[in-house]
Every structure is written in structure tokens, then in C-alpha cells.
Amino acid sequence: MTLISLWYGQNHGLLPMAASNDAGEVDELFNFMMTIATGLFLLVEGVLVYSLFKFRRQKGDTTDGPPIEGNVPLEIVWTAIPTVIVFILSIYSFEIYNRMGGLDPMAAGDPGPQMMAHSHHHSELVALDTSQQNIALGLGISPESQQGINPLEIKVNGIQYAWVFTYPESGVISGEIHVPVNRPVALNMTAGDVIHAFWLPEFRIKQDVIPGRETNLVFTANQVGQYPVICAELCGAYHGGMKTQLYVQTEEEYAQWIQDNTFAMKESGESVAMNPVSNSDTEFLEPYAQDMGVDADTLAQLKP
Amino acid sequence: MQGSTVDNKSQIAIASEQEAEQGHGHHEHPDFRMVGLYIFLISDSMTFIGFFAALLIYRAIMPVWPPEGMPEFELLIPIINTAILVASSFVMHEGQKSLKQNDVGGLQKYFGITAAMGAVFLAGQVYEYSHAEFGLTTNLLASCFYVLTGFHGLHVLTGVLLILCVLWRSREEGHYSASSHFGVEAAEIYWHFVDVIWLVLFVLVYLINN
Amino acid sequence: MSTTLERNAPISPPPPEQNEHPQRKWYEYFGFSTDHKVIGIQYLVTAFFFYFIGGALAEVMRTELSTPDPDFVQPEFYNQLLTMHGTIMLFLWIIPAGAAFANYLIPLMIGAEDMAFPRLNGVAFWMIPPGGILLMSSFFNGAPQAGWTSYPPLSLVSGKSGEEIWILSILILGTSSMLGAFNFVTTILLMRMPDMDIHSMPLFCWSMLATSGLIIIGTPVLGAALILLSFDLIAGTAFFNPAGGGDPIVYQHMFWFYSHPAVYIMILPFFGAISEILPVHARKPIFGYRAIAYSSLAISFLGLIVWAHHMFSSGTPGWLRMFFMATTMIIAVPTGIKVFSWCATIWGGKLSLNSAFIFAVGFLSSFLIGGLSGVMLASVPFDIHVHDTYFIVAHFHYVLFGGSVFGLFAAVYHWFPKMTGRMVNETLGQIHFVMTFIGFNITFLPMHQLGLQGMNRRIALYDPQFQFLNMVCTVGSYILALSTFPFIINIIWSLYKGEKAGRNPWRALTLEWQTASPPIIENFEEEPVLWAGPYDYGIDTESIDGDEDVEDMLAAVTSESQ
């Protein structure tokens, strides 16, 4: 039974690929829990199935079973073992969470919702006040990579039903997100209307994007590729269509992309490259673009 | 389960429809209404705790608190109101004491005064509302203020109505006496409860946000 | 112990015909009644009525999800369906069904004639049909579409009139459930027959005590949250609306302060029912009576301090996430005590594999899966990945359907003879079980994988790579829908044609089996007698009773009823 649990815990094949180191650690945690769960599952189901066959009542037998009302040592054992398991599990989860940057010391003080009532322009609804940057609701920088490289900052704005990414360094605005490989990326996120959630399944990270508050996510991709970005909080009828792509690129490709887009934006002065609907390759959404109410106007307004 | 030693006829008679409708059958069980009232008050206080918690969270997390442009609460009327409400609890207790000595007249007198004090409290609150410099939707604190005092006001109103009920019933000879006084006691406990909630509310709404 | 009295009482011949007991007329079930048994059945039938509606909505959803495109229903309508499905299943099916058994069984089990406040009890029931009809009526005017959780700001901007109706109906249903709880607590604590101390009370009563505590403390806070939401919706305040300076996260805290305990409100009554059903059909005493009784209380206490585990990826700071992770995980301990004790109860027994018992075992095996995935969810780093995905949908259907609903069916089969005086048809019952068990696992097992792989919940349109598994789920859900038919046929057929049950067809020891089936109007012909503990199977009662053992007593009871 132990062997089966150990084997299944490692070979369930249930998770998608892992595109960051943190994701790998989360997977190990999951495998560990899967092993324990398989063990407990086999134990309890084993007892049930065995009993169903072994202890069936014989026809005509109307006597009762043995009057066992309890067994204190046994009960202590099955109270103690789960206690120990959940204790280990808590510590282990805590450890992983800390390594992911969930307990980023910067994350301690949440300044609370910003007062948006005072913003007069629709554009200011996205009250990104970087002066209050001493918080992280979400995942911060993990303790190991704290010193050294400074992360690439990207602003994320969630609106019904699209993601808008702004690169403060270059001023690029895009409907899809490009990041260089092996460099920490810090997302500063907020929402323009209702709550959304920014989910990268291949990175095992997710954080609600809340209007009036800023939340953060820091991650480091370790594999070049293209990954889905999914909205995971019900945000209206087309919540299911609120998707885009994350492109993890080499340093050069990324620089190239930034350059192309900076150039394009200067040239037209318009936010051409940013209609997320046509940019994302969710073809099946095309017919609904109209209903989704994401048009150039909305996006233009959101331009800071 | 051991079969009936009682004969069937009497059984059927005992279990007649009418009796069942009364809610209790051949064996009177003791009166649990007081217990029910206490359990209800636990629940009711949880509603208030819910509201208070919301207010306290806002207070704790909002970058600006009290919200910009919010005038200080005018304290004169609330203080008078607090005094009236606290005093009324004592007055009411006198009423209950009178009843315990079988003095229904005393009960009526003191309960009448209590109801009047409750009415004055409500009037004070209406006055406060109509002279406030902020409306329900002005800002968060204002909204909390109206919802909390309003919800509490509804409780005061209920309390006054309960007292009036007791007064109405006490006109009947012998309805309340030293030995039968559930209605009186229930109304009183409820009133004390409303009183205590007010004290908490007074601190949490008026005092700490000024 | 009154057994001294009892011992000498002659066993006189039973009354010739059961029909001589005064019985309720059929029409009384449609009017205002104060009889807890009538009310219990009213609750149960109403709950089943809403179950079929909620289930039918689920089937429409599953049909829509059989293909990636939103082609069968519009996405907006899909959101209305899922909101209504969740709300109906929780507030009009599982919670009232738990209250149904509590109403029916508590007074019988403790030897009382009725509830402490019979009239209040009637009022509590009669709030449910208006609440339910009100909720349904929103379909004509744009149903709510923000999910059963109704998070603002979404709930403030979409389907406003439906949202307001939703709030009102939840307030009505919540009040009803509170009135019920006042009754249960008072009755259990104060109306037990004189000989029954709290530790010889059936475990179902313990679990209802724990449930009622949660209702009394939790529900008012939901009420407060909904009142504030309502102000935002109608009066234009901004408690939860960031556009006016409010904070949506406060709503989430208030909502989950009730709604996490609510999931235990939905499971504890059935934990109690299982504790009754297993010993009877395994002919063994319950294993660890006190451990099970106290673990109900422990679950209910812990249930009050774990709510933010639904908000791990929401506006919850890191250290709070850690706190709620720890408290959540601890719940596995008392629940584990129960699960292991139940297994030990069947171990070495003499099991009758009838419908009630196999549903109870089905309960154990499915709830286990849901519980284990629940503990995984409690682990923050993992929950961050799967929050708001189909993994969650799988988790809660395993606990709610695999747990509560299986437990409920077990309870229906177990107490049907008591409620109606007739036995159910075993063959149909077993067909029902097999179809339900298979359909249930086909429907919900693949959802774990869907969630892990990247399918989020509450969507009408999804990525084509998930089509196959979704198809499997949909097929499973059709089997599940079909599985209801053997049940419905069985119930209707048995009601008229079932074999007569007698007082105590299961030879059970709890007090409800000491009276006629169905019980007479005021429950017991004479004061019931506590001649054995609720689970003293196989125990020679000599210690209590001098010269009669349980077998003799049972024989007497059985002969009497025929």
C-alpha cells in the first residue's frame, strides 16, 4: 500500500508542465499530499471493501455482533497520526509559501483600498499609486532572490473582459504579456471594474485583481514558451473568454519586442497593438468580441 | 412499547386534534420561552457584531479615516439619548419589581414611562437625522452611521411596541401577576439588550470616529 | 433508570389494529401544522421538489459544457443557471433536508411529544415555500448571475433586480433556518425524557446541537452582509463598492464567516444520520460514542475560525493566509476521528447490505475523497493554483453530493418505514445506489484533473483541449439524472404497496422505534422507557435489567407490532 501511494504520488500525471522553479516546488508539495491522500484512501476504502465482503450477515443470523464500544489506545493512535500529518503538512506548505515570496516582508502592511471616489477621470479609476508601494497582497519576491537583480515591473489592469499590460520603463502597452526568461517579473495589478483573477496555470500562481487595491505577483520563468493567462474570478458573462498569452522569450527576443512596440506606438500615436481580442489567439471568441464590449475606445481611455 | 395498559378510548381522547393544536399535549412541559429568548438574543447580537466588524475593518484599513469632508458627529443629542435609554432600563426594572409584589398599577406606571422614554429616544434620533450635515450615501462612515443607528432604532421601536403590548394586556385583570409574568420579563430583557447594544454602538460609531 | 419499573410491567396484547391510532389526514400536510412529524415531512418533500429543479438546471449546464462553445445557452444565461443551481442546492435542498430529519427525529429520539416551540416550528417551515418561489420568480425578470457567492462589485452591476430578489429570498430562508435552530437547541437540551442524560442521547442529537450552534452564530452575520449589499444595490451606498470608496473584501469576509460554517451545517446532520444508521445495520455498538459526539462540537467550533480559506488568493495578507491554513487543516483531525470510528463500527459486525446501509457506506467512501481534497486545498501554495477551478467544483461535489446527498438518501431509506409504516423495495433501492454511485464518480472525478490542468470554473466557454473530459462529466451527469427515477418510482410504489413495516423493522434501539410506524400523533402511547443505551447492540442488558436481555425485548417489540 505504501508503495502504491509512493508511486501514484509521483506519477499521477495530473498537472500541466511547470515553467518556473516555484512551480516545481508546488508540484512537489502536491505530490507529497497526493502520496498521503492515496495512502489514506487505500486504507479507508480497503477497510470498507473488505468489511463488505467479510462481515456480511449470514442469512437467518439474527444475532448481534461483538459489543465493542471503543478502544482507547486505537483512538489515540488515529487522533495522533492525522495530527502529526497535518502538522507536517502545515510546516511544509509554510516553507514553500515563504520560498515563493508569499511572506515577503514588504507584504506586511496593506495600505487598504485607495480612495477612488476622488478620481474624476475614468482613467484614474486605476489608482496605481506607486508611492504606496510598500505592500504586496499576493506573492512578493522570494527571499533567495531578494538581492541582486531588480525585477522587471509590469502593470496589469484587468477589465471586463481583457488584460492590459503596461511596461513603465518603455511605455509599451499591450494586450499580451512578454517577459524575458530567468529574470524575476513583478506584476502590479489592479482592476478597472469588477474583481478578476490573474492565473498562470503553468506557474501555479494566481492572485485576485481587485478594483481599488493593488495586488502583486512575482515570478521567474525558467523556460521559453507560450503560456495561457486565464481570468479565474467570475467577472461577468464572458468571464470564460477573458484570456490572453504569456510569452517567455530570450533576453534578445524580448528586447526586440519591446523595441518594435515602442517604435510602433510612437509612429501611430495610437494604441494599435493593444486590442487584446485580436491579439490573443482564442479564435472561438471572435464572434463575441462585440458583446464583450472591449473596443478601442475603452482601451484608449485606459491609456494612462 | 410495552403495550398499553391504558385503554384505547382514553388514549384517543387524550391525543385529540385539539390538544395537539395547542402545541402541548397531556404532559405540560415547563415554559422554555425564556431560553428561546436568550438564544434569539445571541443571534441578534451576532447581526450587530457583523455590522460593527464591518465598521471596524473600514476604520482599520482605509488610508483616510474618518473620510475626507466628514464633519464631526454632533454629540449633544446622542449623549442625552444615551442617558435616557440607560435611565429607562432602571425605570423598567422598577416596573418589574412592582409586579413581583403583585402591584399591577406600578407595573403600568413604570412601563408607561419607559415606553415614553423610548419614544423620546426615537424622536431624538429623527431630529438627529434631519439635522445631520451628511446623507446616507455621503461616504462610508456616514453610511455606516445611518445603517447602524437605523438598525438599532428599529430595535428600539420593537421594544416600545413590546412594552405597549404588555401594557395593553395588563389591563386584563390577572393577566400578569407575581407568579405569571413571562411577557413582562421578556420585554424587559429585550430592552436591556437594546440598551447594551446602544452603549457599544455609541462608542464604536460616535466616539472613536470623531 | 426506570427499568425497575419496567421489568415488572406485563406484556399485554397490543391493540388489535394500528389504524386505531389517530392519524394525520392527508390535507394536514398542506396546511399550517404544529406537529413536528408533519413539519418534518413537509420539509423533506419541499426539499426534494427543489432538488429536482436544481438538478434539472445542472443538467442544462452540463449539456452546455459538452462542447467548448457557448452554443446551447447564452453565457449570460449560463451564469444565471449556475447561480440558481448553487443557491437552490444549498439553501433549498441540503439545509432544509437536514432540518427535515431534525424535525422528524429529535422529539422521537429523546422521548418528547413535540418540539419546544411547535408554532414557531410551523412558521419556520412556511417561510421556505415563499422564499423558494420568490427565488424562482427571478427567472422571469433576469435571474441573479454573480454566483452563489454574489461577490460585489460584480453583483452590483449585473442583473440588479435578480440580485435583489436573491438577497430577499436568502434573508427569508436564513431566518427560517434560524427559527428551526432555536427549536432544536432548546428541545435537545431541555426536553429529553427524565432518564436520558446528555451522554445517552443519540448521536444525531449531538450533531444537531453542533449544527444549530453554527446556525445561531453564523446566519445573522450573513444577514448583516446581505443587508449592506442590499443598501449598495438599492440606496447607492458604497460599503462594498470601490467606485465609491468601499471595499469588496469586507463582503467576502462577512459572507464566508457564515458560508464556511454553512458547509458544516450541511454535512453535520448527515454525519449524525450515519452514526445512527451504521450501528443498526451492522448490529454493533457505535465505536467511540463520546469521541464522535465531541468531534461534532469540535468541528463546529473550528468551523468558525477557518473562513478565509476561501480567500487565499483574494485580498488576504500572507500571514493571515498561514493562520487560516493551519486552522483549516486541524479540522481533518476531528473529522478523521469520525471516519475511523465509523469504519471500526462496521468492522467485525454483521452487515445487512440493504439500501440504507450501502448508501451509508457510499457516503463514507465518497466523503473521504472530498475531505482529502479539502485538506489539499487548505495548503495555501497549492490552493493558489487550483482556487476557482474545477478542482474546487470536484471537491465540493464530493463532500456535498458524495457526502450530504448520499447520507440523505441513506437516511430516507432508513427512516422511510418509520415515516410511512411501509418498507421500501430493496431491489429498486440497490439499483438506485449503483446508478448513483457510478454516475456520481463519472461526473465529478474527472473534474479534479480538469481543474489541475487549467480549466477555471463558472465558464460557459472553455478551451477545446478540455472537451473530452467534459464530455465524460456530461455523460456521467445524465446517468446521475436517470438514477433518480428508480428512487422516485420506489418511493411512490412503496408508499402504497410496500410491505407493512411494523414498529421496528430494523430491530433498532433508539426511541423512535418504540412507537408505532408511523408514530401516533403525540409520538408515544405512554411514557417511553429507556431500557438500553442507543447503541447497545450485542450487549447483554443484564446489568441494566436483571432478567431480560435485548433479544427478548426486541422479540417482544416485534411481536407486538404485528
Ligand code: HEA
Ligand atoms: C458539505 C460541505 C463541505 C465540507 C464538509 C467541506 C469540508 C472541507 N473543505 Fe470544503 N468546500 C465546500 C464544501 C465543503 N467542504 C464548498 C461548497 C466549497 C466551495 C465554495 C465555493 O467557492 O463556491 C469548498 C471549498 C473549500 C476550500 C476553498 C477552495 C478555494 O476556493 O480555493 C477549502 C480550502 O481550504 C476547503 C477545505 C475543506 C476542508 C479542509 C474540509 C474538511 O472539513 C474535510 C475533512 C475531512 C477529511 C480530511 C477526510 C477524513 C479524514 C481522515 C481520513 C483523517 C486523516 C486525514 C488527513 C490527515 C488528511 N473547502
Ligand code: HEA
Ligand atoms: C448539494 C449541493 C449540490 C448538488 C447536489 C449538486 C449536484 C450537481 N451539480 Fe452542482 N453545484 C453546487 C452544489 C450542488 N450541485 C454548488 C454550490 C455549485 C457552485 C455554484 C457557483 O459557482 O456559484 C455547483 C456548481 C456546479 C457546476 C459548476 C458550474 C461552473 O462553475 O461553471 C457543475 C458543472 O458541472 C455542477 C454540476 C452538478 C451536477 C451534474 C449535479 C448532479 O448531481 C445533479 C443530478 C440531477 C438530478 C439528480 C436531477 C434529476 C431530475 C431531473 C432531471 C428532472 C426530473 C424531474 C422530475 C421527476 C419532476 N454543479
Ligand code: CUA
Ligand atoms: Cu475577468 Cu473573469
Ligand SMILES: [Cu+2]
Ligand atoms: Cu470552507
